[in-house]
Amino acid sequence: MKKKLSIFLAIMMFLLSILTGCTQSKQSAKVEEDETKDSSHVIEITDMAGRNIVLDRPVERVVAIGSALRLYTYVNGTEKLVGVERKQQSKETGRPYIIANPELEKIPIIGEGFPANPDPELLIDANADVIIAGDILDIAQIEELQKKIGVPIVIVNCGSSAVFDQDMYKALTIIGKIVGKEERSKELIEYMEDCKTELTNLTKDIPEDKKPSVYMGGLSYKGVHGIESTTGNSPVLDIIGAKNVADEIGKSGSIMIDKEQLIEWDPDILIIDENGMNIVNEDYNKNPDYYNELSAVKNDKVYGQLPYVSYYNNIETAMADIYFLGKTLYPNEFKDIDVIEKADEIYTFMLGKPLYNIMAEKYGGYIKINLKEGL
Structure with a gap:
């Protein structure tokens, strides 16, 4: 009798270990699947202030403020934009990126524009996945604003030169990475460098x-x-x-x-x-x-x-x-x-x-x- 009971318990323990192993395997597989699924959407960026930014979901909604909007339109037109400054809408200014994109007038306002700061409440209403900020606000102000609204802010700048500036190229590269247009960013930089070479060769x-x-x-x-x-x-x-x-x-x-x-x-x-x-x-x-x-x-x-x-x-x-x-x-x-x-x-x-x-x-x-x- 004792021998039969021992055999029965051994069989039960064996079956239990198989079931537990299967369950753990399924759970591990699900975790791995979830991690793989999530990691495919993760974008890691070091912005131009040296800040490490992690975007853990696909970027579908973007706000671009300051000089970032001009650079953004070079890379991605007005696609995915859900908020702009009021000063970035008037075609009367003669700014080419506004003239080329009249639909900017229909995008919700998130503030007046420099020198006025963006409005935190309007930024929250925009429900953006990321904000790209160019040549506006200092790092402390950016950090404070980011805490208020709970949206990652990526800092870029146009550099110190009006043309052919390496920092501007870096900003274009960052924007391209954020919106999945890295090839377009590369094409822009190559085109500008080709113009620079042509101008230099003509006059050297x-x-x-x-x-x-x-x-x-x-x-x-x-x-x-x-x-x-x-x-x-x-x-x-x-x-x-x-x-x-x-x-x-x-x-x-x-x-x-x-x-x-x-x-x-x-x-x-x-x-x-x-x-x-x-x-x-x-x-x-x-x-x-x-x-x-x-x-x-x-x-x-x-x-x-x-x-x-x-x-x-x-x-x-x-x-x-x-x-x-x-x-x-x-x-x-x-x-x-x-x-x-x-x-x-x-x-x-x-x-x-x-x-x-x-x-x-x-x-x-x-x-x-x-x-x-x-x-």
Whole structure:
């Protein structure tokens, strides 16, 4: 009897171990399956502030604020966008990425836009999977906002240069990874680098003594300005090796000069950014003798360029401007370049639409200017 009982218990223990093993195997398999399923959607990113961000679900809803929206539209148009700043909707600004994407006007508002901070309640209402923030708020503010709304925020920036900036390329790469458009990001960077190479090759062999001197005035910086607003070490002039008279000051970025300094420099060519054209025209009407003293005015060498600064740098317009500047300064080297066709090629590649005529209608376009007659 005892022997039979022992055999029975042994059989029961054996069967129980098999059942338990099967159950554990099924549970382990389910866990592994779940982990595999979840990990396929995990996106790990180190943002441009060095913060490690993990997005643990597919990104279908995105808010892009500050300069990030412009870069986002280069990569992904308006797909997946569920919130934008009010300042990022008005086509009257002449920003190409807004003109190319009129549907931005229909996307819910999450705040006014710089310098106003995003509205936490509106961000919560947007129910985004991720927020991409560019050149807006400092890290402490970003961290505080992220805690308030419970949505991961990825920090990017456009870099310090209007064009061909490595940080801008990094931002495009991050955005591409977030929305699953890494190939598009790569294509954008390659296209811009090809333009850079073309511009460099066209101008690298021009002797310094064959280069005309140039001054670029009327540049926007935190608002519109007149002829005294310029830039040192201008990225759009440096790439073509231009002889920028403002470089003599020894400063980079936005500079406000004394107007008499321009008379002393007396550049061969005067470029006026068309954002400041109205101010320059008004100033000319008040003091024509000042302008008429300049050799560029006397010799009919005054030109207008499309404005590329509006709520940060419009990279595609800055690129188009460089081709126009190259053609203006070095007509022989750029004889095979049609600057209007090139502008539309750039707009189309970056934003999907040829926008030169729209921009020219708003501002004047790539033209010679007679200050006596106005733009």
